[in-house]
Amino acid sequence: MPRGIRDKVAILGMGCSKFGERWDAGPDDLMVEAYLEAMQDAGVEPTQLDAAWFSTHIDEIGSGKGxxxxxxxxxxxxxxxxxxxxxxxxxxEAFRGAVYAVAAGAADIALAVGVEKLKDTGYGGLPVANPGTLNPQIMPNGSAPGNFAQLASAYRAKHGVSKKAHLRKPITAEQALNAPLIAEPLGLFDCCGVSDGAAAAIVTTPEIARSLGKRDLVTVKALQLSVSNGYESQYNGWDGSHFHTARIAAGKAYKEAGIERPREQISMMEVHDCFSITELVTMEDLFISPEGQGWRDVLDGFYDADGGVPCQIDGGLKCFGHPIGASGLRMLYEMYLQLQGRAGERQLANPVFGMTHNLGGAPASNVCSVAIIGQEGA
Structure with missing residues (x-):
């Protein structure tokens, strides 16, 4: 039986660059921006770092494979x-590598950095790979909005939900519902933007963190990754209305963290809201809302800042955009700030556990990472 990593690793420091259309900066500038904040927060020198993990997705920015x-x-x-x-x-994934290295004793202090410069690719959305005509795994002419629109259609058909909108933006429901369609039923305001950005984390053991003078530690409670094996796209059991991998990763994460009643015990969460339907479905896949009832919890304010489980308290991907290699670490950055009581005007009262959900790929073939961090000893 896996022993898990609960409370074996503490977050020593984190940093995040400004996200947006960063025409003024290259990938290296963004990495330095996030790294310097993380190092200052951690209070360590570069010579104290034992190893690093680096995430980026689009090779066209010049990062290559190394x-x-x-x-x-x-x-x-x-x-x-x-x-x-x-x-x-x-x-x-970068955070997972750094955390596991510390938990295994292979590194005392490890660094994770994620970066992406999507605006420089010249695409209005995410660059689309060209798999050729012989690849049966990828739908011809597929796109991210098109793939997730199918998820929305399946969810609406299964649960009998009308087209609705829930966005943390100063717009009316009518504006959201009447916005230009990107891929039916997803409109303009249902889709997150394309942006540039970087985020960083420095992790160590709780013992080393305390020896460096750190108090009120934020520790990693669970970190789970589930990868599709083709069940969704190649078998008949999946109805297209949810994420199979998210349910598996969430179940394992709760077990690792010792959480039995997530709707009551999770203090806050950041989920991968690349599209509005993704956020809605994820609320159910994480076993916070009952299946088919997430939209009711949204309308009832359960996920608002003063609700039962505040979700996307910083605005999520809809606010920051989605620099692919950085988003997972950016989500953790917000949970870390909240647990440290440093989130400013967004600060929640006495959070104990923060959860992040980071999804990659399309609904029919994806990977899902679920992380839970919290106060040491909780």
Whole structure:
């Protein structure tokens, strides 16, 4: 039986660049921006870092497949750098590598950095790979909005839900419902934007963190990844209305964290709201809302800042956009700030557990990472 990593790893420091249309900065500038904040927050020197994990998804930005772009940009002291990529869950994958290295004793202090420069690719949305005509795994002419529109249609048909909108933006329901369609039934305001950004985390053991003078530690309670095996697209059991991998990853994460009643015990969460339907379905796949009832909880205010489980308290991907390699770490950054009582005007009262959900790929073939962090000893 796996023993898990609960409370074996503490977050020593985190940093996040400004997200948006960063025409003023290259990938190296964004990485430095996030890294310097994380290092100052951690209170360590570069020579104290033992290893690093680097996530980025789009090769066109010039990062290539290796770890050298991170090492050169940050002038790391010739330590091991592992470049990882797992679709839109790449940032969470970098964090997983750093956390597991510390938990295993392979590193005392490890760094995770995720970055993406999507605006420089020249695409209005995410760049679309060209698989050729012989690849049976990818639908011809598929797109992210098109794939997730099918999820929305399946959910609406299964649960009898009319087209609704729930966005943290100063717009009316009529504006959202009447916005230009991107892929029926998803309109303009149902889709997150394309942006640039970077985020970083520095992790260590609780013992080392305390020796460095850190108090009120935020520790990793659980970190689980589930990867599709083709069940969704190649068998007849999936009805297209949910994420099979999210349910598996969430169940394992709760078990690892010792959480038996997530709707009551989770204090807040950041979920992968690349599209509005993704957020809605995820609320159910994480076993916070009953299946088919997530939309009721949304309308009842359960996920509002003063609700039972505040969700996307910082605005989520709809606010920040989705620089693929950075999003997973950016979600953790908000949960970390909240647990440290440093979230400013967004600060929630006495959060104990923060959960992030980071999804990569399409509904019919995806990976899902679920992380739970919280107060030490909780």
């Amino acid at each position: 770890g050298t772009p991170l090492s050169i940009a940050l002038r790391l002291p010739n330590i091991a750098v592992t470049r990882v990529e797992n679709f839109c869950a790449s940032g969470s």
